[in-house]
Structures are given as C-alpha cells and as structure tokens.
Amino acid sequence: MKIIHCPVNGPRPLQEFYFGGQLRAVPTSEQVAAMTDAEWSDYAFNRDGSPGIQKEWWYHTPSGTWFIAERDIVTDGFVRTYLFDQADQESHNDG
Amino acid sequence: MPYRLLKFGLSSEYSEPRMFPVQGELRDAYDVVIIGGGGHGLAAAHYLATEFGITNVAVLEKGYLGRGGTGRNTAIVRSNYLTPQGASFYQASVELFKDLSRQLDLNLFYSERGHFTLAHSLASLRTQRWRAEVNKQLGIDSELITPEEVKQMVPEIDLQCGGHQPPIHGALYHPPGAIARHDAVAWGYARRAGEAGVEIHQQTAVTDIEIRDGAVCGVHTNKGFIKTEKVLSAVAGWTTEITQMVGLRTPLVIHPLQAMVTEPLKPWLNKIVVSASLHLYVSQSSRGELVAGASLDPYELISMRSSLDFAEGTAGHLIDLFPMLGDVKVLRQWAGLCDMTPDFSPIMGTTPIRGFYLDAGWGTWGFKATPISGLTMAHTVATGRNHELIEPFNVSRFSDFQLVGEKGAASVGH
Numbered sequence: 001m002k003i004i005h006c007p008v009n010g011p012r013p014l015q016e017f018y019f020g021g022q023l024r025a026v027p028t029s030e031q032v033a034a035m036t037d038a039e040w041s042d043y044a045f046n047r048d049g050s051p052g053i054q055k056e057w058w059y060h061t062p063s064g065t066w067f068i069a070e071r072d073i074v075t076d077g078f079v080r081t082y083l084f085d086q087a088d089q090e091s092h093n094d095g
Numbered sequence: 096m097p098y099r100l101l102k103f104g105l106s107s108e109y110s111e112p113r114m115f116p117v118q119g120e121l122r123d124a125y126d127v128v129i130i131g132g133g134g135h136g137l138a139a140a141h142y143l144a145t146e147f148g149i150t151n152v153a154v155l156e157k158g159y160l161g162r163g164g165t166g167r168n169t170a171i172v173r174s175n176y177l178t179p180q181g182a183s184f185y186q187a188s189v190e191l192f193k194d195l196s197r198q199l200d201l202n203l204f205y206s207e208r209g210h211f212t213l214a215h216s217l218a219s220l221r222t223q224r225w226r227a228e229v230n231k232q233l234g235i236d237s238e239l240i241t242p243e244e245v246k247q248m249v250p251e252i253d254l255q256c257g258g259h260q261p262p263i264h265g266a267l268y269h270p271p272g273a274i275a276r277h278d279a280v281a282w283g284y285a286r287r288a289g290e291a292g293v294e295i296h297q298q299t300a301v302t303d304i305e306i307r308d309g310a311v312c313g314v315h316t317n318k319g320f321i322k323t324e325k326v327l328s329a330v331a332g333w334t335t336e337i338t339q340m341v342g343l344r345t346p347l348v349i350h351p352l353q354a355m356v357t358e359p360l361k362p363w364l365n366k367i368v369v370s371a372s373l374h375l376y377v378s379q380s381s382r383g384e385l386v387a388g389a390s391l392d393p394y395e396l397i398s399m400r401s402s403l404d405f406a407e408g409t410a411g412h413l414i415d416l417f418p419m420l421g422d423v424k425v426l427r428q429w430a431g432l433c434d435m436t437p438d439f440s441p442i443m444g445t446t447p448i449r450g451f452y453l454d455a456g457w458g459t460w461g462f463k464a465t466p467i468s469g470l471t472m473a474h475t476v477a478t479g480r481n482h483e484l485i486e487p488f489n490v491s492r493f494s495d496f497q498l499v500g501e502k503g504a505a506s507v508g509h
Contacts, residue, residue: 001403001404002402002404014404015404018393019393019394019395022348022395037494037496038494041493041494041495041496042344042494044493045346045437045493046344046345046346046493047345047346047347047348048335048344049335049345049347049348049349049395049434050335050336050338050339051335051336051397054395056395073349073395073396073397074396074397074398075398076396076398076400
C-alpha cells in the first residue's frame with residue numbers, strides 16, 4: 001500500500017487522498033482580460049505533462065486538507081509535501 | 096538426437112523464414128522517420144510503402160516492437176462511440192480489421208464476440224440509449240437491451256451484482272465488438288512494411304529533434320544523427336517527451352491503466368462485458384484466459400508499474416459480476432501508459448511545426464484505431480494534408496475551441 005505524507009496528519013494510505021492536478025499559475029482577472037484567444041486556450045487546455053518532478057495539488061479527504069506535493073512523475077516518489085505557502089502564492093499569480 | 100533430424104534442422108531448404116529482416120546500420124538520411132515501433136507506427140510505415148510508394152522510411156523503436164500500448168491493451172475492437180466524428184473514424188477501423196488477417200497473411204485471431212456496456216443506473220441507461228441512436232444514424236450496429244436479454248446471452252452474470260453494487264438496468268449491445276491478438280497486429284504490419292523496403296530499427300531511441308526555421312530537418316538518436324524532413328511521432332504514452340523536444344504544447348497528461356489475466360478456463364464467455372460503473376471490462380481470450388482491465392489510475396504517472404490496489408479492486412468487481420470466479424487465480428497483471436486528452440479524442444495530423452506529424456492522445460482507445468490511424472497518418476505524411484477522417488482531431492482544435500467530447504471512450508468516468 002502506498003503511503004503519502006499529509007503535512008497535517010502525517011503518513012496516511014493513498015486511498016485517503018485525491019489527486020488535484022498540476023499546480024499552475026492562476027492569472028488575475030486583469031491578466032485574463034488582457035489575454036488573447038491563443039493565450040487563453042493555452043491556459044485552459046495545455047499542460048506540462050513531461051517527465052520530471054512536478055508540483056501538484058493533493059487533497060486529504062478525511063480531514064479536508066488541500067496541500068502541495070513535489071513528486072517525480074516517473075518514479076512516483078514524493079520529494080516533499082507542504083501546505084500552500086507564500087512562495088507558491090507569488091508564483092501562482094505570475095500569470 | 097537422431098542424425099536424420101539434425102540434418103533436417105540444418106538444411107537451408109527447410110529454414111524457418113524470419114518475421115523481420117536483420118537490420119543493418121542506420122543510414123544518414125530518410126524521406127520519413129517514424130518514432131515508435133508499436134501498431135500505429137508500423138501500420139503507418141506499411142501504408143506509406145504500399146499505398147503511397149514511399150519506402151525510404153525508418154521506424155525507430157527504443158525498446159522492442161509492441162512493447163508499449165500495443166501489447167498492453169485488452170485487445171478490444173469496437174465502434175459504438177458517441178460523437179459522429181469518433182464513430183465514423185472507429186467504424187472505418189473495424190472495417191479494415193475485418194480483412195486484416197488476409198491482408199497481412201497472419202492469423203490475428205480476430206473474433207467477433209458482441210460487446211456489452213452495462214448500465215447500473217438510469218442516468219447511464221440514458222447515455223447508452225443516446226449512443227445507440229447516434230450509432231444507428233451512422234449505420235453502426237448498436238442497440239439498447241434489457242437485463243433479461245443480457246442474462247440470456249451471458250447466463251453466468253449476476254444481474255444484482257450480489258447486492259454489492261447497483262443492479263444492472265440494461266446494456267448497450269454492439270454485435271460487431273471483437274477481440275484480436277494485439278501483438279500479431281504489430282508483427283504483421285512490421286513484416287509487410289519490411290518486405291516493402293521499410294527499415295525497422297529496434298533499440299534505437301530518439302534523443303532530440305532538430306528544427307530550423309519552423310521545419311524539421313533531422314533526428315538525433317543514440318546511434319547517430321539522421322537527416323529527414325518528415326517525422327511522425329507515434330509513441331502514445333511517451334508523447335510528452337517528444338513534444339518537449341520540438342517545443343509543442345499539448346493538453347496531454349499520462350496516466351497508467353492496468354489489466355490482468357486469470358488462469359486459462361474452458362470457453363464459457365463468448366461476449367465482451369464492460370461496466371463503466373464497476374471500472375471493469377472482461378473477455379475470454381482464445382487461450383481461455385479471462386482478460387480484465389480497470390479504469391485509469393487516479394493520478395499522473397509515466398511508469399508501467401502495477402499495483403496491489405488494482406488487483407484487489409478488479410478481482411472484487413469480477414466477482415460482483417461473475418460470482419463463480421471466486422476461486423480462479425490471477426496469472427499476471429501489468430500496466431500500460433495512456434496519454435489522455437481533455438475531450439477523450441486523439442490528437443492526429445499536422446502540427447504548427449512543418450514536417451512534424453503527431454499521432455497521439457491515444458488514451459484508452461488506441462488499439463482499436465490501429466489500422467485506420469496508420470492509413471490516415473500515412474496519407475497525411477505523404478500529402479502534407481490531413482486526411483478528412485482525422486481533420487476534427489488536429490491539435491489546433493484546442494486553440495480553435497473545437498473539442499470533440501468523446502464520452503463513449505473506455506475507462507473514462509461519465
């Protein structure tokens with residue numbers, strides 16, 4: 001059984017978690033207003049699905065905790081997990 | 096060993112013909128380089144040579160032929176999809192499959208079984224009715240049937256699912272649904288392509304693609320550089336590595352999908368049974384093994400590892416449908432990679448990079464499309480224009496907001 005380290009509840013089995021997709025920069029409403037159709041479709045659909053370590057959202061269902069995991073999507077190894085922080089917030093709004 | 100037998104074995108008169116010729120060194124240049132020696136890449140090579148007279152072609156495969164999705168799927172062929180674009184595309188594929196054993200002169204064990212998609216709720220029943228009506232409009236043999244009719248054709252099924260799952264309300268029945276020997280499809284295409292002059296290089300990995308002024312000019316491999324102006328990427332689960340080399344952004348993300356076979360049993364199941372709610376599809380191979388597949392793994396992963404969670408879940412659901420399988424043993428389990436698109440349709444054809452052609456987004460629907468994707472991609476590479484059947488699947492559909500929402504795809508929650 002695969003164990004994931006929840007930053008609040010510690011090590012818990014994979015079945016308690018839900019994968020929330022890649023962590024991506026979310027544009028502000030002003031940035032969205034200034035986007036071209038091509039930029040918007042790129043934001044809406046395209047993903048970086050290439051091999052390597054990626055930051056992603058995970059959700060611990062029993063405790064309702066959303067958190068960030070850095071995971072190697074080739075080896076399935078979790079590098080670290082932590083709660084969404086200031087650094088993520090800044091890159092989040094880079095648009 | 097009797098001398099007579101040894102003499103017979105060594106005689107050139109009775110030598111066993113090779114399936115594919117031993118391949119020499121890579122040459123410096125080819126008209127077309129195909130990345131990926133799976134069913135799709137080999138079919139495209141075959142049709143390029145036989146239909147379009149382009150034989151100066153190299154197929155590069157980093158492992159061995161059919162190592163990826165080709166030999167890891169559950170070998171189901173059907174065309175009862177939901178969108179007109181999808182249904183006509185897969186219907187053309189089924190038509191090609193029917194005659195393929197003869198064309199390739201290799202027994203593909205293509206076996207029409209009839210394909211059930213079980214509905215465990217009224218909402219699901221409504222979707223199946225919708226699919227049946229779309230299919231009928233397109234001339235595809237497909238009908239909604241009652242639970243009693245399901246029981247009549249598959250007497251072993253437990254319509255109540257032992258009370259562990261919602262009962263079966265009915266099913267979409269697609270009589271032409273078939274299974275085939277999937278490795279043989281790749282081998283058959285490879286042999287025919289090889290006979291026509293195509294070179295097939297296994298153990299040859301592409302490390303980079305050279306682009307100048309927005310056009311492909313060559314491919315770097317672990318065995319040296321190849322000059323070419325046309326590259327077809329047919330690597331399904333490894334597509335994101337290739338698109339990264341050419342700087343093409345796509346919506347593709349990779350999820351594993353797992354499957355398993357049981358020990359061989361006497362023939363008892365001559366239908367293909369699929370239940371989306373139970374995340375299960377099962378058929379009995381010509382060898383007698385039950386081949387069972389699950390839904391996608393719930394998170395992104397570019398690895399062909401298999402898990403105990405899968406084995407438990409799928410075995411449990413098999414018993415829900417067929418309680419008498421309780422003491423049947425699982426022989427092996429494995430995983431394949433699915434390159435998923437947000438609309439569950441493939442990404443095919445030309446790209447913004449001149450000379451770079453993409454055959455990707457094969458998610459859970461790649462094997463059944465092998466012949467038609469080979470043919471349409473060969474047409475596209477040869478003429479530089481998308482074949483009309485694959486126009487709706489171009490990568491430009493995302494920037495044009497023209498998605499093809501294919502809710503008839505397998506192992507997809509809907």
